[in-house]
Every structure is written in C-alpha cells, then in structure tokens.
Amino acid sequence: MSQTISPAHSGGLAALEARLREDLAWLELPAPAWVPPRFAENERVLDVAIIGAGMAGLTAAAELRMLGIEHIQLFDQANAGHEGPWVSYARMNTLRSPKQLTGPALRFPALTFRAWYEAQFGREQWEALNKIPRTQWMDYLRWYRKVLALPVVNDTHLVRLQPREDGLLTLELRTSGDAQTRTVLARHVVLATGREGLGGAYVPPVARHLPAHRHAHSSDAIDFDALRGRRVGVVGASASAFDNAACALEAGAARVDMFIRRSELPRINKLTGIGSPGLVHGFMHLPDAWKWRFLHYSAQSQTPPPRDSVLRVTRHENAYLHLGSPIDHAAAHADGLVIDTPKGRYELDYLIFATGFHSEIDTRDEFAAIAPHVRRWRDRFDPGTELDNEELATSPDLDSRFAFQERVPGACPALARIHCFNHAASLSHGKVAGDIPAISDGAQRLARAIASMLFDADRESHYAALQAFDKAELAGDEWTDADAPSVIDES
Known part of the structure; x- marks a missing residue:
C-alpha cells in the first residue's frame, strides 16, 4: 500500500535529513574511528562483517558506526531494497506492531518512522493512520539505509564461515550470477539472519513426501495467481497462516480450508502484557530456569493472530476454519492431494504450511565448520518433562555478548567472536534481536559488547598510543615556582 506525497510536504525529507545531521553533529556522532586497522594477506580485515541487511542488520551496523567502528560491511542475498521479509514472504497488509513504536531509531527522534512519515504526509495523516502499511515500512528501511550511508553488498550469500588459527574469521561469499566464490576476512561476524535464524523453515514430517509443486512453506515464494479456482489448504493458526489464506482467497481460490491443531484460537498475547524496559533489560539476567519458564509459557499460550488478519479471511464465504484438526495423513494422487484429520477427509489442489521455523544450526551448510562446537541449551539445561520444549532446547546458549559458546571448552575459541x-537469541537475551519493539536496545547491547572486545583485543596498541601521545596542554610559561631561587641581575 502506498500513499501520494502531499505537495505541502514535498521538501520534508530533505529538511528531516538536515535535522538528523545536526542532531548527530551536536552529539558528536558518529564517534571518530578508533579501531587500529588490521591486515592479513595484504588485505584490510573487516572489524565486523554482518550477514543480513534487514532491520536487525541495519540497526546493528548503525550503532557500530555511532561507536566509531567504521570498517564494517553488511552482506545480504536479496536484491537492494528487498532485504528481510517485508516485500518477500510477509503477506499482511499492515504491520502488527503499534505505529508509535520507535523500532530501529536508536533513540534519535529524527530517525523514527513517525518523523519519516510526517515529513512526507503531515501530522494529520499520521494521526489518521491506524497501522503502518507493510510495504511502506520497507520504504522507511530503504531510507534508513540511505540516510545513514550503511555499507551493504547485495545479491551475495554466505557459502561458508570458517575460523582461522590466527583468530580471524573467513567468510566465503558468492554473488548471484558468479560461478566463483570470494573470501573476506573479519575479526567479528554478526549473524543478523532474522526469523529464519540459524536453521530454516519447519515443515512437519507429513509433508516431506508430497510433490514439490503441490505444497509450500509460508516463507516460500508462492504464485497466488496460479491458485485461482483451486482448492487450497493452510496448516496453522499463526498470523502468517491467516495472511497466506487471505492471499489465496483474494487471488480467487475456489475454497480455502485452514487446519488448526488447537480446539480454540489463542486470544491473548501474553508477552505484550508484561512489555516494559524491565523485560527488555532484565530478561538476560534472569536465572536459566526462569528464562525457560517465561518463554515456554509464552510458546504454549501462543501468540494470537491479529483481529484484522482473521477478519481478512473470515469475510470470505469460501473460507473454512477447522479447529481441533491436526493433519494425520497427507497423500498425493493424479489430481491433487488428500488430507486426513480427526474431523474428516479433504481433497485439495495445494497445501501451505504456516508452521514456523527451526533453529537447528546443523542443517545449514554454511555453518558446518562451527555447528559441531556450538553449545545449545539442551547441552547443559534440563527443564524437566513438564516444561519440555524442543524449540527452546535447540536454541544456542549465548553469552552476554550474543556470542556462541563452546560445547567443549577450547575446541573452537573463535565462537566468542561470532x-x-x-x-535464535531469544532464550538467552529475550526478544531484542528481531522484533520491532526492542531492536534498538538489542543493537546497542551488541555493539557495545563488540566495542569492548575490540578494545581489549588491541589493548597493547592502545597502551602504546597512550605512551606515545605528546600533545601538551600547557606550554610551561603559565606559572612561576614560588620556591625557586631568585635570579640576581648582576648587571
């Protein structure tokens, strides 16, 4: 959804950008570069390489720059301006978050979505806006990247991440259309890989033998126009399940059946009820048992789909919700699919699994060199049978700097710099590494941790610089020693 820029505000963005430059200048930001350059194999080593240039990657890069860490680079496999889910597999009409959340603004008013919006459309339209249109949020992120001059290399994906014996990290990268890979060296690597995290889309076992042209995950590219006149099934009760069902209905599907395991839709977003700076900053310091308890309860309660998303589906007479209907069996035949649930059998042409994501790092080829060494929560924490949760158990056990920890001490020290x-950081740090509400807090926590690690690693250089610094504050003629012997003039 787009809006026409009002002539009254056509110069608004230029004024806003000037205001942002002035705000940063008054705060003396970004800080001057201070990290000593490092070279290896006749190349300048990146201080930080960031994999992913969506909202999380951009916010982390912006804060690193504010702290004077200049030699960074972001790499994203998407085309420029298409990073993250917003114009790929996100299919809601508007964001689910309240419009006033400041998101990646890093506490700079001129960097907020609201400032960007009002500069173009005015205060009255802001007041009239209900929720932020999804595609307009992507427009804002494109501006965010541009106005902060963040260095992104697009159409490039990580093929392999490999620790070196000298403590550096090798990133083997491939750009779309290139047969050959290239390597980049970095001191630190940030995996800002969004909801997919360390793993990927989760598809239940019942789907794994179905023909590829008959089913998809909700994060896949789906040709909804091809579903016109077809019988479509959607598995799940999440927001994305309803968004995909709505897209199929709006494209002219003959019938859409939603298969929902629970006997009732969840209605209350529990974590919203305790949202506060206390949760943002306090979660990471909770005892392990309490971290697990909070997120297990939230997962069991589930997050309800937004009311607008549900109504977007239920207003269609050819939409059918089947509660208490997990899929027991699915099979393909010449004309389509047959689905069995406890409530009955259904003939379909196409099936969409809105079944979330997993965090199994072992399933990603690019992490093959580090995955065996990464400690998960299951390696050291037993919640008991009553709180068993496989998704939480596979979460990486991160330290206070968002860094991986070794399963076997000493086996892969480089994990401390990844x-x-x-x-996937949610169980260790709370929801500060991907969702809009606390993304700035998470980025600041991360960037400050990396800054401290870089300073510590270069402490000898900084100490040498301390010793070598010789800019005098005083010239020596500003005072007279009252106890010095008088000089007698014998002339």
Whole structure:
C-alpha cells in the first residue's frame, strides 16, 4: 500500500535529513574511528562483517558506526531494497506492531518512522493512520539505509564461515550470477539472519513426501495467481497462516480450508502484557530456569493472530476454519492431494504450511565448520518433562555478548567472536534481536559488547598510543615556582 506525497510536504525529507545531521553533529556522532586497522594477506580485515541487511542488520551496523567502528560491511542475498521479509514472504497488509513504536531509531527522534512519515504526509495523516502499511515500512528501511550511508553488498550469500588459527574469521561469499566464490576476512561476524535464524523453515514430517509443486512453506515464494479456482489448504493458526489464506482467497481460490491443531484460537498475547524496559533489560539476567519458564509459557499460550488478519479471511464465504484438526495423513494422487484429520477427509489442489521455523544450526551448510562446537541449551539445561520444549532446547546458549559458546571448552575459541543477533537469541537475551519493539536496545547491547572486545583485543596498541601521545596542554610559561631561587641581575 502506498500513499501520494502531499505537495505541502514535498521538501520534508530533505529538511528531516538536515535535522538528523545536526542532531548527530551536536552529539558528536558518529564517534571518530578508533579501531587500529588490521591486515592479513595484504588485505584490510573487516572489524565486523554482518550477514543480513534487514532491520536487525541495519540497526546493528548503525550503532557500530555511532561507536566509531567504521570498517564494517553488511552482506545480504536479496536484491537492494528487498532485504528481510517485508516485500518477500510477509503477506499482511499492515504491520502488527503499534505505529508509535520507535523500532530501529536508536533513540534519535529524527530517525523514527513517525518523523519519516510526517515529513512526507503531515501530522494529520499520521494521526489518521491506524497501522503502518507493510510495504511502506520497507520504504522507511530503504531510507534508513540511505540516510545513514550503511555499507551493504547485495545479491551475495554466505557459502561458508570458517575460523582461522590466527583468530580471524573467513567468510566465503558468492554473488548471484558468479560461478566463483570470494573470501573476506573479519575479526567479528554478526549473524543478523532474522526469523529464519540459524536453521530454516519447519515443515512437519507429513509433508516431506508430497510433490514439490503441490505444497509450500509460508516463507516460500508462492504464485497466488496460479491458485485461482483451486482448492487450497493452510496448516496453522499463526498470523502468517491467516495472511497466506487471505492471499489465496483474494487471488480467487475456489475454497480455502485452514487446519488448526488447537480446539480454540489463542486470544491473548501474553508477552505484550508484561512489555516494559524491565523485560527488555532484565530478561538476560534472569536465572536459566526462569528464562525457560517465561518463554515456554509464552510458546504454549501462543501468540494470537491479529483481529484484522482473521477478519481478512473470515469475510470470505469460501473460507473454512477447522479447529481441533491436526493433519494425520497427507497423500498425493493424479489430481491433487488428500488430507486426513480427526474431523474428516479433504481433497485439495495445494497445501501451505504456516508452521514456523527451526533453529537447528546443523542443517545449514554454511555453518558446518562451527555447528559441531556450538553449545545449545539442551547441552547443559534440563527443564524437566513438564516444561519440555524442543524449540527452546535447540536454541544456542549465548553469552552476554550474543556470542556462541563452546560445547567443549577450547575446541573452537573463535565462537566468542561470532554473534547470533537473530530470533535464535531469544532464550538467552529475550526478544531484542528481531522484533520491532526492542531492536534498538538489542543493537546497542551488541555493539557495545563488540566495542569492548575490540578494545581489549588491541589493548597493547592502545597502551602504546597512550605512551606515545605528546600533545601538551600547557606550554610551561603559565606559572612561576614560588620556591625557586631568585635570579640576581648582576648587571
């Protein structure tokens, strides 16, 4: 959804950008570069390489720059301006978050979505806005990247992440259309890989033998126009399940059946009820048992789909919700699919699984060199049978700097410089590495940790610089020693 820029505000963005430059200048930001350059194999080593240039990657890069860490680079596999889910597999009409949340603004008013919006459309339209249109949020992130001059390399994906014996990290990268890979060296790597995190889309076993042209995960590219006149099934009760069902209905599907395991839709977003700076800053310091308890309860309660998303589906007469209907069996035949649930059998042409994501790092080829060494929560914490939760158990056990920790001490020290800034960090740090509400807090926590690690690693250089510094504050002629012997003039 787009809006026409009002002529009254056509110069608004230029004025806003000037205001942002002035705000940063008054705060003396970004800080001057202070990290000593490092070279290896006749190349300048990146201080920080960031994999992913969506909202989390951009916010982390912006804060690193504010702290004077200049030699950074972001890499994203998407085309420029298409990073993250917003114009790929996100299919809601508007964001689910309240419009006033400041998101990646890093506490700079001129960097907020509201400032960007009002500069173009005015205060009255802001007041009239209900929720932020999804595609307009992507427009804002494009501006965010541009106005902060963040260095992003697009159409490039990580093929392999490999620790070196000298403590550096090798990133083997491939750009779209290139047969050959290239390597980049970095001191720190940030994995800002969003909801997909360290793993990928989760598809239940019942789907794994179905023909590829008959089913998809909700994060896949789906040709909804091809579903016109077809019988479509959607598995799940999440927001994305309703968004995909709505897209199929709006494209002209003959019938859409939603198969929902629970006997009732969840209605209350429990974590919203305790949202506060206390949760943002306090969660990471909770005892392990309490961290697990909070997120297990939240997962069991589930997050309800937004009311607008549900109504977007239920207003169609050819939409059918089947509660208490997990899929027991699915099979393909010449004309489509047959689905069995406890409530009955259904003939379908296409099935969409809105079944979430997993965090199994072992399933990602690019992490093959580090995955065996990464400690998960299941490696050291037993919640008991009553709180068993496989998704939480596979979460990486991160330190206070979002860094991976070793399963076997000493086996892979480089993990301390690989930072997991994505959904998989939730159990260790809370929801500060991917969702809009606390993304700035998470980015600041991450960037300050990396800054401290870089300073410590270069302490000898900084100490040498301390010793070598010789800019005098005083010239020596500003005072007279009252106890010095008088000089007698014998002339």
